[in-house]
Amino acid sequence: MAFEGLASKLQETLKKLKGKGKLTEKDIKEAMREVKLALLEADVNYKIVKDFVKKVSEKSMGNEVLESLTPGQQVIKIVNEELVELMGTTESQINFAQNNITVIMLVGLQGAGKTTLAGKLALQLKKKNKKPLLAACDIYRPAAIKQLQVVGKQIDIPVFSLGDKVSPIDISKAAIKHAKDNNLNVVIIDTAGRLHIDEELMKELQDVKEGVNPDEILLVVDAMTGQDAVNVAESFNSKLDVTGVVLTKLDGDTRGGAALSIKAITGKPIKFVGIGEKMNDFEVFHPDRMASRILGMGDVLTLIEKAQQAIDEKEAEKLGNRLMNQEFNLEDFQQAMQQMKNLGPLNKIVEMIPGINTKELQGVDLSQGEKELKKTEAIIGSMTIKERRNPSLVSGSSSRKKRIASGSGTTIQDINKLLKQFEEMKKMMKQMKGMQKGFMKKKGLFGKLPF
Template sequence: MFDVLSDRLEEAWKKLRGQDAITHTNIQETLKEVRRALLEADVNLQVVKNFIIDVEKSAIGIKVIGGVNPGQQFIKVVYEELVKVMGESASPLARAENNPTVILMVGLQGTGKTTATAKLAHYLKKQKQSCLMVAADIYRPAAIDQLKTLGDQIEIPVFELGNQENPVDIAIQGVNRAKEMDLDVVIIDTAGRLQVDQEMMLELAQIKESINPDDTLLVVDAMTGQEAANLAQVFHEQIKVTGTILTKMDGDTRGGAALSVRQVSGQPIKFVGVGEKIDALQLFYPDRMASRILNMGDILTLVEKAQEEIDLSDMEQLQSKILDAKFDFNDFLKQTRLMKSVGSFSSILKMVPGLNKINTKDIEKGESELKRTEAMIGSMTLEERKNPDLLAKSPSRRNRIAKGSGHSETEISKLIKNFTRMRTMMQQLGKGGIPGMGNGIPSMGDLFGQKGNQKKKTKKVKKKKGFGDL
């Protein structure tokens, strides 16, 4: 997401290297690069024009802070303008004074509307809100069955009357059912078309008039670029949407939709879909998205995702096991799977400032080695996982694990040796440090087993300055 745009913007900053201040003359080449980068990202032309004017106005004559070069100061200006373009602050869902809050989902076919309905219901469930989903799409084959399947998956009820009833009646009865069940939220999935047509708009207008929703959310495909913004404008003009959900933000999207929707349609982006999994829906924060676009990471979102998955009681138990040197292979597997539940290596690293430029091949290599380690552990008995010391004393056990996992006995021995070293050092760290160890702490690559005997090449990495340094 935004990789091409981010790389092009980084090239733009280089135009200001060696300058003492930002002037009308020396900023022009940089602005041209920024303009080109935004157009290549499929941002709406008028949005680009206005953005460049605002950036130039804010940047020229700005007082450059001591110790900060003009390029860094310019990045700060671009960041602030990006946040303004995308909405400045998050736009949460509306809340009705009396339950249920009614949310109407609209959009064209193929944008992921039904899946977005289930994702939103799951999101609200995690917020401790009770939900009902209403299947009002009677035209698309299997749309009702799809919503029911998703409802079973996330354990949220689905109201449906089949595909012979009028969608308006289905919506009305669905809202009434939510009232009877005293639920917090009812989400209505409506029918879409391959393109905007009057019949679809008329039906949506009738549904909206009959149920008076608190939020009307348009689901659009982020991969359509500025066309997503144009679609949002059309829907808003005809049925008055209150916000958008951008789907497929994890795909090969160039960012044009996120940067255009609010400016073109006047309606905020409320959520973004960042994957196929049912929990891959995030509240849209303009400031965090701007940080990602400028390759400055997104620590807040990463922390929030981790907090959703981490059980504090489990962490306290793990800490106790570390201090007593009882950390075992079961604990190791649990922690690696926890990390996977937060996201892939690449998605996690992109949220950490300074780590988003790590070579993709290195990331893939790390994930591959982790899978090999899991395969080795998977061939151990429960007793061996709980007591790794058994393996250190028994060549026959190591040989059996090697055959079962498809790896050599040497690799198994190396894994056990490095795991034992890691466990000892984790215990010493917990008690206040490892005196005299120098650079002897094994890397994750060592633990995964295959790089311990190679000489490591080290490079000095220049720390990137973030906004906290400005």
């Protein structure tokens, strides 16, 4: 979970302040010492930590905070604002070319995840009605071209290649011409990387930059490398003047130091983050939402956006109506679960819920809920259509339960548990029927979730 260690320590420290009716300068100094240690342990650059703590301390020592009725909350507000400032205040969008083809050049070290990232970016642009083309310009790494072609096929996006005998500059120019000829409006250039920064690599990237004049040069950095990620960003930016940074593998970095350091050191915004291995595990970077997650305030806006993208509104409304009218059966139950699964892994959803303390979740197996969903799907899938539409047929028949348990690889106890949950849901919905107008017709997240 991204920022796990930092989030739990900051939340714990600020919770102590929040619990006090009045704050003294000593309280704030002690809290800032803990904040400083938490940031350093999260692998945030020392100079940035020093400046951050100084700013928060100065603002927190003011009379308007110390004499406030809620001084702890005022300090939390200041920490939140400074975290947002540190990461870039607002989200940074792609600079699309006006009435022309947008050229996006991806650069970075080998192993940062550029090729996979190229596909994730292309898929997101496709969802926004753009017509992207992936250009295979890594002619050195074995199977790099093949990897990009596999990624392109997976997401149904064309890949342009001239093999590994043509220079990256010529491939880039030819890809742009191919895009024009085929009515495509975005070219994403997947360039070569090295295991370390060298003059040969930089010269080649500079030549590609001069040859095609890209609208965006996005530096792809592995968040798990911590301070090294910041050093890499500095080096690439000094040679290429990148327009933005993309952090990959942020979900695997419990510290988060790179995300908190890169913007401050390079002056270049973090535009996107990779948060998993799937092609959809890719987000626009919102500094305010990330700060909110770190401080345990949740990220309801991203959760709503995910719900809007993943959940079919018409189907959700239909399921809701059937549920409220007592017409809900196990077929509907299965469909509702599928809609929920589309939101993504439970551990990533939990991060976005306000008030969740990441420390309290340590040791909790969040994958258990997903295992239960799979088990439920297997049980319902092993039923006949008649049984799904009329679960009472199963409730009163031990032979049916044995057959379903055998077909789903579960036990009769599992089936009884599911049937009990189903009946409890129906009873609850019967009690809520009188509240239908006030609940099911609400807009936003709760109006979209199919339960």
